[in-house]
Amino acid sequence: MSTAAPDAAGLPDAPTPVSDAHAIVGKTPWQLFWGRFRQDRFALAGLGIIILLVLMAVFAPLFAALVGHGPNELFQRETTDIFGIPEGPTSSFWFGADNNGRDVFVRTIYGTRVSLMVGVLATAIAVVVGVVLGVIAGYFGGWIDTVISRITDIILSVPLLLFAIGIVAACSTSKEGCLYGTLKPGLSLVIVIISLFTWPYVTRLVRSNTLSLREREFVEASRSLGASDLRIMFKEILPNLVSPIIVYASLLIPSNILFEAYLSFLGLGVPDDTPSWGSMVSDSLQNFDVVWWLWLFPGLFLLVSVLAFNLLGDGLRDALDPRANRS
């Protein structure tokens, strides 16, 4: 007569057998993350809105074709009165027209492209630069840390808006742009300016985490096995920083979207033929109380997109670092 599990019975450290119904199933970090993330309905809503915004940005020309107005097509005679004041929402101009008779709906949809592009690209540049410098500063310490840390201090102490005004003025008012023609006004300049002022925050975050991680046993183990500094930094330490970096990046994107809107609002952002929510809102300034549609619709899109990214970032933080105190 046989008994259950004769092989395992002879092993002193074997786990206690359990029935199939109560088996403990190992979960990957991704499964753990997703399990927590999907319970956050607000974060899921944020993700859904972002997906919608991405689709709008990608298919903006389809929206333009749908209403039959290009983003820079002028309908001045049809949509503005003798005082140059445009008409509000109608059946052909769903969000009304702007001061030049351009379709606010189409320009708002196209504005999604600028906001997402600036938000994502500027954040990506800031993260790459910030992570590299942060890991180097935290890992090596000493004079390297001092130099990098002081540079971040200097950048963070520069009055951001004044600098932006200066650099845009310098690059806008000569034929060749600035820095020997490498920087010209437009989207790339806005992305460079925003990245320039956001990487130090990432550097500080990564440096402080690296300072702690470099003292951990697994780093000691790698070092004792003869791993190079480069390998320790980017193969051992960096993977442990992925969670805070993702969380920070997701919160940096909305902040950069707003930054772009500020610059464009002040006339320092993208050129007028590239629709931007910030510059669209600024078009309403002269007759704010009459042409409400000029600020309302781009303003709403700006608000919703920033809110969506913030909700997503909040959800990511909860899911990636459940021990953190959120109260």
Next chain:
Amino acid sequence: MKRRWLTWSGIGVLAVLMALALAACGDDGDDAADTSGDDGGDDIAAVIEQLGGPVTFGEPAKGGTFRIANTDFAQSDGFDPTGEYFGSAWTIYNSLMLRTLVSYPFTAGSAGNELVADLATELPEPSADGLTWTFTLKDGVKFGPPVNRDVTSKDIAYAFQRIATPSVAAQYANYYQVIKGLPEFSAGEAKTISGIQTPDDKTITFTLTQPTGDFLFRLAMPATAPIPREVGKCYTQAAEYGRYVIASGPYMIDGSDKLDISSCGSQKPISGFNPNTGLYLVRNPNYDPATDDVEIRQSNPDRFEISVNTNLDNIFAQIERGELEGSFETPPNAVLRRYLQDPESRERLRVNSGDRIWFAYMNLTTPPFDDVHVRKAMNLVMDLEGVQRAWGGPVQGSIPTDVLPDTLMPELTADSYAPYQAAPFAGDVDAAKEEMKLSAYDTDKDGLCDAPACKGIVHLNRNFAPWSTQSPIIVQSAAQIGIELETREASRSAVNDASGKPGREIPLSSGNGWGKDYADPSTFMVLFDGRNILADGNTAFSLVGLTPAKAKEVGATIPASGPVPSVDADIDACNPLTGQERTDCWVALNKKITEEIVPWVPLMDATAIDLIGPAVTQYDMDQNGTEMALSRVAVDESLQK
């Protein structure tokens, strides 16, 4: 606890925004509905026509306080009359505070640009050779407190010494370089200006180095007003004297009588003027109306308050409520529309010529604008009606057809002179293409600019309305003849800075304008005088008359296509003339510049707009300063709030 506050705060903001939008819809629903594009432009033009010139409401009376607010008191030289170059300051000086040898009637239209004697007993004639001008001063004109003495010819001579003192930064000192010995005084080579003689307290003689037909106009500028040396000597740096200005006109800065002039060290800024808060003027007790034309300087209010309010909308709301009488600022288009569409209140809106022109200048050294056919094609294709509408329509200005405002060149108004387009001035694409075919930049002669130089042309402009609103119109117009513009927008100061540096090689800029210094075309001709081209601070933007030597000096390049045309000799031929001869000369030169040189696309012949409050019982416009004629206004205190 998760951060749900973020969500709820977002929802809250959304709700507030929606509520605001609904409120906006409710308040202005009628306005929005009226913007159909069926504009009745002719009617509006007729209405605007009726809103020019003076107006009275009831019986104007003496007394009361006339209250004005502006978004800042950003004068160009700290309100020092020697250097101050802003029209609003000139109006305050000329109408209220300072008297000059000759002045203006402070009224609207061409009559307001005619000269009248002020400190002088009469308008003199020059000597036979046109080089000597002698003036006799009126008796009984005194400085206000604390100086309290007669104005003498030496006080005027002293004002000229200040003009010639570089540290005081007289911004239009160039107008006085024709006075014999003044350049030498400026250079420190002479202790007096040999061309200004004061044989007695009542006589002053100017000797010039060349006949100057508009010299009297130059003597009406505020920098030439007498300054008491006992106060002025303490302030020899730019902008310093602005807080110590001693009156010679009917009003003085409130608190002037408290100024201790026993020594320079004892003087403290007069309490009634602070650039951050405003300027307060009260009657000058030493002013004798018998020495003046009381029809011109009626001096009705007892007090003027010119305060600072950074909120433009609030300024005009206060004017409408009767809490202010006016502003030097231009009302927003929505306010203009509301007044113009309301027959009951529209008379409170006053629209006069601004004697100012806004233009898109083309750089004659930069391809493709080094080709006159391209420049002509730009003038032909430009949708000027669209630009006008982008500015706010006819109320903001008329469509110019030459390089001078209509009030300075009434012989060439759009009705009688339109060399490029005909009404409605919406761009003549076919004619522009025909012109473009004559250009070397149209290689296949299809009417489109197709050379590489036609693509990616930098178009500089200001980054705020109405300039930013006109950009798409200009870009779209140029694109119809193959010229692809790359608009770059920047602040007003950045545009001025870049436009003023020929070395930047800005090919096209539509963020520039020019207003008259006085009512003579010569004040616009400086923009086309090759000798005025500077490496920095240049206002001869198109570089008309640039010579190889000057190009080297200012960092510009003579184009490979050939020399830059010049009108220097034409300007020199007109300048000494007077009367009808002078007018005819300027008319001919204006046509030559407009049709043969073609340095600009003139965009707007701008108006000067005043919204006056319900307590104003009399209004006129000072055409010289292109602001409200403060010497003629009156207010009814019982209607003020």
